[in-house]
Amino acid sequence: MEKKLTLPERVTICEVAPRDGFQSINEFIPTENKLEIIRKLAATGITSLEITSFVHPRAIPQLKDAEEVVRTVINELDGIDVRALVPNLRGAERAFGAGVRKLKTMLSATDSHSLSNANATVKDSQEKQAPIFEYVARENIEVMGSISVAFGCPFEGLVPVERLVEIVGRYDAADVREISLADTTGMAQPKQVFDTLEVLKTEFPHITYSMHFHNTRGMALANTLAALQQGVTLYDSSIAGLGGCPYAPGATGNVSTEDLAHMLAEMDIETGTDLEALIAAAKDVRDLLGVPGDSYMLKAGPSCRLHEEAPTGQKKVK
Amino acid sequence: MEKKLTLPERVTICEVAPRDGFQSINEFIPTENKLEIIRKLAATGITSLEITSFVHPRAIPQLKDAEEVVRTVINELDGIDVRALVPNLRGAERAFGAGVRKLKTMLSATDSHSLSNANATVKDSQEKQAPIFEYVARENIEVMGSISVAFGCPFEGLVPVERLVEIVGRYDAADVREISLADTTGMAQPKQVFDTLEVLKTEFPHITYSMHFHNTRGMALANTLAALQQGVTLYDSSIAGLGGCPYAPGATGNVSTEDLAHMLAEMDIETGTDLEALIAAAKDVRDLLGVPGDSYMLKAGPSCRLHEEAPTGQKKVK
Numbered sequence: 252m253e254k255k256l257t258l259p260e261r262v263t264i265c266e267v268a269p270r271d272g273f274q275s276i277n278e279f280i281p282t283e284n285k286l287e288i289i290r291k292l293a294a295t296g297i298t299s300l301e302i303t304s305f306v307h308p309r310a311i312p313q314l315k316d317a318e319e320v321v322r323t324v325i326n327e328l329d330g331i332d333v334r335a336l337v338p339n340l341r342g343a344e345r346a347f348g349a350g351v352r353k354l355k356t357m358l359s360a361t362d363s364h365s366l367s368n369a370n371a372t373v374k375d376s377q378e379k380q381a382p383i384f385e386y387v388a389r390e391n392i393e394v395m396g397s398i399s400v401a402f403g404c405p406f407e408g409l410v411p412v413e414r415l416v417e418i419v420g421r422y423d424a425a426d427v428r429e430i431s432l433a434d435t436t437g438m439a440q441p442k443q444v445f446d447t448l449e450v451l452k453t454e455f456p457h458i459t460y461s462m463h464f465h466n467t468r469g470m471a472l473a474n475t476l477a478a479l480q481q482g483v484t485l486y487d488s489s490i491a492g493l494g495g496c497p498y499a500p501g502a503t504g505n506v507s508t509e510d511l512a513h514m515l516a517e518m519d520i521e522t523g524t525d526l527e528a529l530i531a532a533a534k535d536v537r538d539l540l541g542v543p544g545d546s547y548m549l550k551a552g553p554s555c556r557l558h559e560e561a562p563t564g565q566k567k568v569k
Numbered sequence: 570m571e572k573k574l575t576l577p578e579r580v581t582i583c584e585v586a587p588r589d590g591f592q593s594i595n596e597f598i599p600t601e602n603k604l605e606i607i608r609k610l611a612a613t614g615i616t617s618l619e620i621t622s623f624v625h626p627r628a629i630p631q632l633k634d635a636e637e638v639v640r641t642v643i644n645e646l647d648g649i650d651v652r653a654l655v656p657n658l659r660g661a662e663r664a665f666g667a668g669v670r671k672l673k674t675m676l677s678a679t680d681s682h683s684l685s686n687a688n689a690t691v692k693d694s695q696e697k698q699a700p701i702f703e704y705v706a707r708e709n710i711e712v713m714g715s716i717s718v719a720f721g722c723p724f725e726g727l728v729p730v731e732r733l734v735e736i737v738g739r740y741d742a743a744d745v746r747e748i749s750l751a752d753t754t755g756m757a758q759p760k761q762v763f764d765t766l767e768v769l770k771t772e773f774p775h776i777t778y779s780m781h782f783h784n785t786r787g788m789a790l791a792n793t794l795a796a797l798q799q800g801v802t803l804y805d806s807s808i809a810g811l812g813g814c815p816y817a818p819g820a821t822g823n824v825s826t827e828d829l830a831h832m833l834a835e836m837d838i839e840t841g842t843d844l845e846a847l848i849a850a851a852k853d854v855r856d857l858l859g860v861p862g863d864s865y866m867l868k869a870g871p872s873c874r875l876h877e878e879a880p881t882g883q884k885k886v887k
Contacts, residue, residue, distance in 0.1 A: 253771075256763045256795065405876045438872040440835035441794050445574045453571075466787075468872060469828045469865040470835075473790040476759050477574065498876050502869035510787045517758035517788075547787035551820035554756040554786060558723045558816050 258479045261521040263332075265299035265461070265487045266292050266508055268536070269320075270336055272493025274304060274313050275504065276540065282316045282323075284539055289324050291532045292490060296524040297508075299332040301355065301487070305342035321349040334395070338369070340382040343392075353393040355431070356380050360398050360414055363406035364435075368399065377421055384425040395429035396422040397463070402447065403438025405498045412450050419455055429459045431487070434474065436498055437467025441477035448481040461485030464506050467496045471506035472514050479520070486511060491533040492545030507546035509533050513553050526553055576797045579839040581650075583617035583779070583805045584610050584826055586854070587638075588654055590811025592622060592631050593822065594858065600634045600641075602857055607642050609850045610808060614842040615826070617650040619673065619805070623660035639667040652713070656687070658700040661710075671711040673749070674698050678716050678732055681724035682753075686717065695739055702743040713747035714740040715781070720765065721756025723816045730768050737773055747777045749805070752792065754816055755785025759795035766799040779803030782824050785814045789824035790832050797838070804829060809851040810863030825864030827851050831871050844871055 269289055273280055292300065302324075308315035317335070325333065334353035337343040343354055358376040359365035365373050380396075387394045398418055403409055419430055432447070448460060462478045462485065464471040475486060489505035496502040509529040515522050530548050537544035587607055591598055610618065620642075626633035635653070643651065652671035655661040661672055676694040677683035683691045698714075705712040716736055721727055737748055750765070766778060780796045780803065782789040793804060807823035814820040827847040833840050848866050855862035 254763075254767055254799070256760055256798070258760065403872055408873065408875055437869065440832060440872075442574050442576065442836040445572075449572055467865065467869045468831060469784075469787075470790055470832055472788055473794045473832065476791045476794055480574070481572070496869065499869040503865065513786060514758060514788055514791065518760040547785065547821065551755065551785045551814065551817040554721055554758075555726065557726055 256480060258518060258520060259482060259484045262479070262484050262486060262515055263299050264297060264508060264512060264515075264522050264524060265301055265332075265334075265485065266297045266490060267301040267463070267487045267505065268292070268489040268491070268493040268508070270301040270304050270314070271487075271505055272489045274311050275494045275497075276313060276542070279313055279315075280540065282319055285316070285320050286324055288536055288539065289320070290327065291535055293328055293331060295528040295532050296522075298330065298523050300328065300334070302333050302335055302351070304336035304338075305345045306336070306338050318345060318349045321346070321351055325350040337383060339379055340386055343383045343386050347390060347392055353395070354383070354387060355395050355397055356383055356427075357397040357399060358418070359404075360400050360410045360418060361404040361407045364400045364404045367406070373418070380425070384427070388426065394427055395431060395461070396425075396427040397431035397433055399433045399435045400438075401432040402434045402443055403436065405436045405438070412447050415447065415451060416454050419451060419458065423455055423458060428457065429461060431461045431463050433463035434465055435463075436496055437465035437471070437503070439464065439474050440470055441473045444474045445477040445481055448478060448483065452481065459485065461487065463487040465496060466492070466503045466506040467499065469503075472510065475506075475511065475514070488512075490529065491536045491542070491549065493536065493540075493542070503545055507533065507548065509548035510546050513548055517554060574798060576836060576838060577800060577802045580797070580802050580804060580833055581617050582615060582826060582830060582840050582842060583619055583650075583652075583803065584615045584808060585619040585781070585805045585823065586610070586807040586809070586811040586826070588619040588622050588632070589805075589823055590807045592629050593812045593815075594631060594860070597631055597633075598858065600637055603634070603638050604642055606854055606857065607638070608645065609853055611646055611649060613846040613850050614840075616648065616841050618646065618652070620651050620653055620669070622654035622656075623664045624654070624656050636663060636667045639664070639669055643668040655701060657697055658704055661701045661704050665708060665710055671713070672701070672705060673713050673715055674701055674745075675715040675717060676736070677722075678718050678728045678736060679722040679725045682718045682722045685724070691736070698743070702745070706744065712745055713749060713779070714743075714745040715749035715751055717751045717753045718756075719750040720752045720761055721754065723754045723756070730765050733765065733769060734772050737769060737776065741773055741776060746775065747779060749779045749781050751781035752783055753781075754814055755783035755789070755821070757782065757792050758788055759791045762792045763795040763799055766796060766801065770799065777803065779805065781805040783814060784810070784821045784824045785817065787821075790828065793824070793829065793832070806830075808847065809854045809860070809867065811854065811858075811860070821863055825851065825866065827866035828864050831866055835872060
């Protein structure tokens with residue numbers, strides 16, 4: 252009997268550059284530039300967008316204009332599932348007040364990362380999230396829960412799957428039905444991704460999982476292939492690979508939207524995105540922000556772009 | 570019933586930098602530097618090495634010292650399966666004369682790439698190979714056959730699997746039982762790799778397949794995962810990612826040995842290599858050749874290298 256890779260026919264890419272990418276750039280990006288980039292992204296066919304984070308301006312000054320960004324552009328984003336990251340009740344109220352209708356909460360899988368990232372233990376973070384969940388239930392707002400360093404922690408190493416079962420269980424008890432598994436520092440490997448999803452899907456079959464891969468060690472697309480084989484249809488990525496790795500300066504961070512969309516398109520998996528538009532947007536973003544950009548599409552272009560003739564002086568090179 | 574990724578327990582990595590990498594660097598690398606690099610590679614635990622190419626010195630002057638390199642170092646490479654690339658009978662005789670006991674022949678899957686790379690059609694290349702196969706049969710020398718641009722051609726695009734069946738059939742008729750499928754310009758995608766191997770394994774179950782992936786579009790490790798799921802245990806890679814992409818200057822070429830070894834090690838697949846030794850060798854090679862080097866291990870290091878504390882000024886960055 253013929254063996255086949257079982258992959259979904261359609262996948263949703265959530266563009267996270269306006270949150271994960273912008274906050275990783277130390278200088279404040281002028282609001283009009285943020286808006287220009289969001290509008291360019293909206294024109295690429297993406298159907299999901301993490302637009303900003305409603306954290307305290309002192310914590311992440313790069314995103315202090317969150318309200319203005321959302322209020323200005325939200326009504327232009329028809330057909331796009333817009334979400335914002337919120338660290339606490341205040342953030343949730345600000346996001347909803349600005350017009351965001353889907354909120355993302357976040358915590359870390361380990362105490363060491365949680366303390367370094369949020370100055371709170373995992374347990375304290377969970378208690379801080381409780382008022383958010385009461386609020387969204389009262390206001391009937393869509394919510395999702397994210398788990399940072401879900402596969403590996405830069406301080407503690409491998410995260411046991413039991414830890415994830417425990418954390419997902421807490422989210423589940425709070426009626427959170429979409430869980431984002433974030434490989435925040437690019438430590439996940441494909442077998443681990445596949446096996447972890449097997450355990451979580453068995454324990455919580457009613458929960459929808461989304462994947463947030465970083466390409467720090469080059470495995471983001473291999474991890475995506477493993478998650479696809481588990482039927483996962485929700486993937487985060489960042490245009491031009493915006494969003495570095497805080498623990499290894501200069502290293503790759505978020506997998507780039509254009510590289511992810513390219514692999515999916517090559518495998519005939521529908522994403523609704525226009526690859527050439529994504530590559531053009533990546534170039535614009537790179538130029539607008541004055542960053543190098545980090546994607547294979549920016550360096551080599553898509554497989555389908557063929558050459559007329561061999562480059563001179565390259566004969567005999569295999 | 571629990572779903573599992575079926576992967577081999579052990580994989581052989583063939584280091585191809587001394588051939589694929591050295592020939593891609595325009596300036597001639599002094600013989601003593603080539604020997605130093607080969608000795609460093611031999612000390613990393615690799616068990617397979619493509620040591621050079623016995624092509625005409627005018628075609629690839631970078632490898633004009635092939636005999637001297639092999640004669641000097643071959644006896645130091647105990648336990649390493651050493652092979653050399655040979656384009657014709659003369660090259661085969663030179664390689665065997667110098668002490669090489671495994672020869673690799675090569676042709677392209679498409680006429681356009683074959684003409685640009687070897688100034689001959691695929692059919693002409695196959696006829697040029699016939700004397701090599703008579704020679705190795707007579708002298709009882711191990712031989713393998715490689716297929717360049719096996720998955721995609723930069724001039725013709727997607728290569729139909731029927732084309733590969735035809736070419737593998739020709740190799741098979743010449744008693745070649747090991748076939749290297751080379752994604753020379755990084756156009757393969759995981760589903761295609763999986764499905765292609767399914768067809769070839771069904772048509773030629775007695776043939777052993779080895780994979781030669783380039784990471785031009787970031788899919789080399791995803792393609793490796795697909796091939797692993799088809800039971801393939803032979804993979805080529807190049808230390809520090811030496812070996813560029815002739816059709817997209819500046820783009821990534823061969824997948825790096827250290828990134829491949831890292832993913833395999835993380836998945837508990839035995840390769841016999843010492844990852845830290847590979848990363849150290851990659852740094853030495855980079856410095857010795859004065860090239861930047863291109864691997865995630867050089868930028869970020871392995872997942873198992875943990876941090877003592879959060880980098881300053883990086884608090885709150887997810």
